[in-house]
Each structure stands twice: as structure tokens, then as C-alpha cells.
Amino acid sequence: MKVLVIGGTGTVGSQVVQELLKQNAETYVLTRTEANAKKLPGGVKAVIGDLLIPNDVKKIFNNIDSVFLLNPVGNTEASEGLFAVNGARMAGVKRIVYMSVHKLDDWIHLPHFGSKLPIELAIKDSGIPYTVLRPNNFYQNDYWFKDALLQYGVYPQPLGDVGVSRVDVADIAETAAITLTQDGHEGKTYNLVGPDALTGAQVAAIWSETLGTTITYAGNDLDSWEQQFLQFLPDWMVFDFKLMYECFQRDGFLATQEDIDIQTKLLGHAPRKFSDFTKATAKIWKAAQ
Numbered sequence: 204m205k206v207l208v209i210g211g212t213g214t215v216g217s218q219v220v221q222e223l224l225k226q227n228a229e230t231y232v233l234t235r236t237e238a239n240a241k242k243l244p245g246g247v248k249a250v251i252g253d254l255l256i257p258n259d260v261k262k263i264f265n266n267i268d269s270v271f272l273l274n275p276v277g278n279t280e281a282s283e284g285l286f287a288v289n290g291a292r293m294a295g296v297k298r299i300v301y302m303s304v305h306k307l308d309d310w311i312h313l314p315h316f317g318s319k320l321p322i323e324l325a326i327k328d329s330g331i332p333y334t335v336l337r338p339n340n341f342y343q344n345d346y347w348f349k350d351a352l353l354q355y356g357v358y359p360q361p362l363g364d365v366g367v368s369r370v371d372v373a374d375i376a377e378t379a380a381i382t383l384t385q386d387g388h389e390g391k392t393y394n395l396v397g398p399d400a401l402t403g404a405q406v407a408a409i410w411s412e413t414l415g416t417t418i419t420y421a422g423n424d425l426d427s428w429e430q431q432f433l434q435f436l437p438d439w440m441v442f443d444f445k446l447m448y449e450c451f452q453r454d455g456f457l458a459t460q461e462d463i464d465i466q467t468k469l470l471g472h473a474p475r476k477f478s479d480f481t482k483a484t485a486k487i488w489k490a491a492q
């Protein structure tokens with residue numbers, strides 16, 4: 204079976220590739236650059252192309268059986284996803300696993316949530332057998348905060364005081380490989396979540412324990428978060444993420460017990476814990492010093 208991973212050079216897709224290799228699936232990765240193609244693991248074949256270029260889209264999916272699709276956050280996200288769905292349909296792809304986002308229906312006004320709705324709808328309308336994965340906030344986002352944690356003793360993601368059921372990308376990747384290669388998941392939508400609903404202060408406390416030093420939660424003030432992050436991120440992204448953190452702080456971003464039970468059954472193990480992620484990450488950071 205030939206499986207194409209779109210986003211296979213990024214955070215989630217690179218782990219999906221590792222899971223597919225464990226299952227001996229014939230694995231292809233779409234990338235826009237020769238440089239990223241050269242960095243792919245042994246045994247993986249590169250497909251060079253860009254989802255925003257129609258002539259590429261007409262070729263990318265030739266001879267592919269199954270597609271893992273994600274599209275990065277950006278102002279062309281919906282277009283990239285819709286181009287991909289059409290390319291897959293025209294080439295006769297037999298299965299799509301699409302990575303969307305948890306609570307899409309609740310927070311459709313958020314640009315990077317709402318952008319995923321037409322993609323989900325187009326997939327469901329395409330006639331291609333599909334599975335939708337809807338993950339919560341990734342543990343791996345904390346890689347962005349390495350300097351804040353290690354140099355300033357601060358945890359800056361304004362997750363709020365209600366709770367966020369953050370998830371390990373390893374669980375997303377495992378689920379993706381299972382739904383890409385095994386039958387029985389057609390037409391299903393799975394929320395992918397962690398086992399605990401964590402507040403900003405609890406996340407900081409877990410980092411404190413792991414690192415053996417005090418990590419202070421930067422707090423819920425979104426205006427000061429905005430001023431700080433405009434130094435590092437484009438203004439459209441800060442606008443979008445600030446709206447998202449308002450939702451987190453007001454409602455939480457919470458799993459149900461049913462979500463956790465379904466995921467546990469799918470994976471064959473409980474969702475990975477945040478404290479295990481922080482321990483593994485701290486080890487990698489220490490080794491790199």
C-alpha cells in the first residue's frame with residue numbers, strides 16, 4: 204500500500220512517517236523543497252510539489268492509495284486543503300486521513316479552526332473513504348518555549364485556569380498510522396486528547412518539577428501576551444491565537460471521558476501523560492547543552 208504523508212517534514216507528519224515505517228508501509232512524503240527531501244529518513248520516497256500550484260496538484264497523488272493530510276496554519280490553509288482533496292479525488296485515492304482540530308464546531312470563528320471546516324466538508328463530499336482526527340493542543344508546542352523555560356524560568360502559553368486536555372503528537376501519529384493502514388475507521392471522527400485537563404499554572408508546576416527549578420506561569424493577561432508575541436510571530440497569527448486563548452480561558456479546551464476511552468481503545472494504551480513528555484524533552488535539552 205502506497206501512503207503519502209502531506210506535512211511529512213513537519214511536527215506531526217514526521218512522526219506519522221516513523222509510525223508508517225514501523226508498519227512497513229510504502230511511505231511517500233510531499234515537500235516543496237529538495238533540501239527537505241534530502242533529510243527524509245531512509246526508505247521514504249519524496250514527492251516534490253506545492254499544494255498551491257495546480258500543475259503539481261495534478262501529479263502529486265498519482266499511484267497513491269492512502270493520504271495523510273494536514274495543512275499548516277496560514278492564510279491559504281483552506282485553499283491548500285481543498286486543492287489537495289481535489290487532487291486526491293482526480294487521482295482515485297482510496298483513503299484520506301485528515302488532521303483537523305478538536306472543538307472545530309464550537310469555535311468556527313477562529314481563523315485556523317474555521318479554515319478546516321470546508322476541508323472536512325469537501326472530504327466528506329468527495330466519495331473518498333475518510334477518517335478525521337481532531338487533536339487538542341500539542342504537548343510539543345512547548346518546544347517553542349525552551350528559552351523562556353530554561354533561561355527565564357517562565358511558562359508563557361496563556362492556557363488559563365479552566366483546563367486544556369493537551370495531547371502528545373506521538374499519540375496523534377500512532378492513530379494516524381492505524382487509521383491509514385487498518386480497516387474499520389471509515390467515516391469516523393476521533394477527538395485526540397491527553398489524559399489530564401491542565402491549567403497554565405499546572406503546566407508550569409510540572410515543568411518546575413521536571414527541571415528542578417521554579418517555573419512561573421506568565422498569567423492570563425492576553426494584552427501583554429499579544430505585545431510580547433508580536434516580536435516573534437506575524438500579526439495575523441497573533442490575532443488568531445489571541446482569540447483562541449480567549450476561548451481556552453473562558454471555556455477550557457476539555458476532553459470528555461468518552462474521548463479518552465475511545466482513544467485508549469484505538470491506541471491499545473492510555474493517552475501519554477504530559478509529565479512523561481516533559482521528562483523526555485528535558486533529557487534531550489540537557490544532552491544538547
Ligand SMILES: NC(=O)c1ccc[n+]([C@@H]2O[C@H](COP(=O)([O-])OP(=O)(O)OC[C@H]3O[C@@H](n4cnc5c(N)ncnc54)[C@H](OP(=O)(O)O)[C@@H]3O)[C@@H](O)[C@H]2O)c1
Pocket residue numbers: 209210211212213214215216233234235236239252253254255273274275276283302303304305315338339340341344
Ligand atoms: N499546534 C497545536 O497545538 C495544534 C493542535 C491541533 C491542530 N493543529 C494543526 O496542526 C497543523 C500543523 O501541523 P504541524 O505543526 O505538524 O505542521 P508544521 O510542523 O508547521 O509543518 C508544515 C508542513 O506542511 C508542509 N507544507 C507547507 N506548505 C505546503 C504547501 N503549500 N504544499 C505542500 N506542503 C506544504 C511543510 O512541508 P515543506 O516545508 O517540507 O514543504 C511541512 O511538512 C495545523 O493545521 C494546525 O492547526 C495544531
